[in-house]
Amino acid sequence: DAKTTQPPSMDCAEGRAANLPCNHSTISGNEYVYWYRQIHSQGPQYIIHGLKNNETNEMASLIITEDRKSSTLILPHATLRDTAVYYCIVRVVTSYDKVIFGPGTSLSVIP
């Protein structure tokens, strides 16, 4: 079973920031928070991951709370192409174990 809890769906206006929350209250000390997304009919796409510090790359920012029990993925300026299902996953970074996908959050970016 997935170790994370996400809202099933969210809407965001085009051009605005999309903030996707994730709860992972049972996260272990050696587990990272990963985010993937799946645009309709395509393969999942890696977005970002982090341990305890906030992370930013060209796609998004990841904010992890100090107690590491929750995090937020931020898409700073959402476009229509960001409409997708977003998956928050916790896993050990050095493990080659399978990725366990939950139902994710279906983000709809609205014109």
Added chain:
Amino acid sequence: NAGVMQNPRHLVRRRGQEARLRCSPMKGHSHVYWYRQLPEEGLKFMVYLQKENIIDESGMPKERFSAEFPKEGPSILRIQQVVRGDSAAYFCASSPPSGGGYNEQFFGPGTRLTVL
């Protein structure tokens, strides 16, 4: 650097036929994973392979399904005697060899299997 490649992208089979799905990992990647996504459902892990070895097949159905990742060539997911319930999107992912780095998995575009 080409991404993960899967072929065919679409495959149609009649009940009872065999389906062979191929996955070429990213260059330099030695770990391959197969996932299945049934219609309107989430992604489910099937099997994890390294070259010539099956590491974890806990998600594979007990019958009709097999996977291999030979020393040379792509990884193959083989489904014998397909049934309509096998209709799904099958995704392959790969990750680089061990070395202390991050092991995010890179996914291919998937093969959509339709069983008539």
